[in-house]
Amino acid sequence: MDRSNIPGKLIAVEGLDGSGKSTQIYLLKRWLELGGYKVFFTEWNSSVLVKKATKKGKKRQLLTPTTFCLIHCTDFADRYERQILPLLRGGYIVLADRYMFTAFARDVTRGCRPEWVKNLYNFAVKPDITFFFNVPLDVAIGRIMSGRPSLKYFEAGMDLGLSNDPAESFRLFQGKIREEYLRMVDEYGFSVIDAALPIEQQQDRVREVVTEKIDLDAYLRRSKK
Amino acid sequence: MSPKGFIGxxxxxxxxxxxxxxxxxIEGADGSGRSVQIELLKNWLEEDGHGVVNVGLKQSSLVSEELEQAKxxxxxxxxxxxxxxxxDFADQLENKIIPALRAGFIVLADRYVYTLMARDIVRGxxxxxxxxxxxxAIRPDIVFYLKVSPQVLVDRNFQKNATLDYWESGMDIPLSRDMFQSFMRYQAMIQKQFKLFQRKYGFEVVNGNRTPKAIAREIRAKCQKILPE
Incomplete structure (x- = not known):
């Protein structure tokens, strides 16, 4: 894809539920905002119009692996066409809590063909930096299970028929997703962060990588100078 | 009989x-006589003892409402x-088309993936x-393309609604500020795309400028070859 007319930078975070990636991208966002940089934050599965349909599909358990994949890609496309790309074109640093790799990992685990899923997303630019928060399965599951009383049907991967017990299904599902992520580390050049470390140490490492790879001065708001 | 396949x-x-x-x-623009032909074909098939299921675009239980809102x-x-x-298509494919085919029904599709692809291709x-x-998508057993000249399409749309549809006129693409001209250009672009598809996927092109009866006769004769005893 031609990047010459895209002056902005795209930073994505990926990882299992409970890997702490949302905390880390939040801290990164605060650091950049307070430093006076042009930043925009976007989250997976949050396009207003599409989200309504997704919610309905999930609630009524109408989704198959194929429609699950397509509806999330539609949501992504809406945010991509109307926000992510225009902001990148306008010279912003865009922070994405989950990006196409979430779909690659989840939908392939659900049984969609990898090439088919990748083709769906090939309209979108790849991130300049993708942080992968690598956490042992037990740690991620422990964090999720202690914070929430019950797991939702699709969240637990119940549609895969791995187990009738939601907790066991979730564990098996997350384990498979983790394997898919690990397969992508080299292919897409993820920056791997050890998510078992204390929050502060992870954030130090994140900021270090960002400073190394992005000339941040180019993204300062003019009024701040 | 060869088993049914997917397009890919x-x-x-x-x-x-x-x-x-x-x-x-059955493929064709608005005003090409699609719905009339589908009704006639359905009657004929049911009279003959076949189970028929109708499907179309934008009819999924999953996203059709939201899609309409978005449009x-x-x-x-x-x-x-x-x-x-x-x-929307995948939802109907998995929840309507495939189950019906599995149960031995004849599925009558009022437009299919070819229309979806053509519309998007002309939009870039x-x-x-x-x-x-x-x-x-499941590869159809037969695809009829009702080919109607843009002039006839315009007449039929005017007769029916006294107006041209925004999307069927391609008004979202900067073709012309004049809706009539935009409609003519857009329909010509779609036809060109269908001509390419026709070669690639092997459509039956039906001259839709004739009377409904004459068209129905041709469609029946061609369907006869693929129908189960």
């Missing part, structure tokens, strides 16, 4: 050899709209991207 690779969870019924597709507001980008339609979408998305 299999959809996860479905085996083509399980699909016994027949898939008949009214004209607020979605072109890629988003493509994917929204693909979601990458054909290879679209084909790779829609490779999950």
């Amino acid at each position: 690779e299999n959809l996860p969870g479905w085996r083509p050899e399980e699909l016994g019924g027949k898939l008949i597709v 009214q507001g004209n607020i979605l980008g072109p890629i988003t709209l493509s994917l929204f339609y693909a979601t 979408a990458d054909p290879a991207w679209l084909e790779a998305i829609y490779e999950i």
Whole structure:
């Protein structure tokens, strides 16, 4: 894809539920905002119009692996066409809590063909930096299970028929997703962060990588100078 | 009889050899006489003792409402709209078309993936991207394309509604500020795209400028060849 007319930078975070990636991208966002940089934050599965349909599909358990994949890609496309790309074109640093790799990992685990899923997303630019928060399965599951009383049907991967017990299904599902992520580390050049470390140490490492790879001065708001 | 296949690779969870019924597709612009022909064909098939299931675009239980809302507001980008339609199609494919074929029904589709692809291609979408998305579609047993000249289409649309449809006129593409001219150009572009598809996917092109009766006769004769005893 031609990047010459895209002056902005795209930073994505990926990882299992409970890997702490949302905390880390939040801290990164605060650091950049307070430093006076042009930043925009976007989250997976949050396009207003599409989200309504997704919610309905999930609630009524109408989704198959194929429609699950397509509806999330539609949501992504809406945010991509109307926000992510225009902001990148306008010279912003865009922070994405989950990006196409979430779909690659989840939908392939659900049984969609990898090439088919990748083709769906090939309209979108790849991130300049993708942080992968690598956490042992037990740690991620422990964090999720202690914070929430019950797991939702699709969240637990119940549609895969791995187990009738939601907790066991979730564990098996997350384990498979983790394997898919690990397969992508080299292919897409993820920056791997050890998510078992204390929050502060992870954030130090994140900021270090960002400073190394992005000339941040180019993204300062003019009024701040 | 050869087992039914997918246009490309299999959809996860479905085996083509399980699909016994027949898939008949009628393609054509608004005003090409599609709905009349579908009704006539359905009557004829049912009279003959076949079970018939109708499907069309934008009828999924999953996203049809939201899609309609999005079209009214004209607020979605072109890629988003493509994917929204693909979601709608996949939902009907898996929840209506495949189960009906499996149960031995004849599925009558009022437009199919070819219309979805043609619309997006004339709007600048990458054909290879679209084909790779829609490779999950079941390959129809027969596709009729009702070819009607843009002049006749205009007349029929005026007779019916005294107006041209915004989307069928391609008003979302900067073709012309004049709706009539935009309609003529847009329909010509779609026809050109269907001509390419026709070669690639092997459509039956039916001259839709004739009377409904004459068209129905031709469609029946061609359907006869693919129908189960």
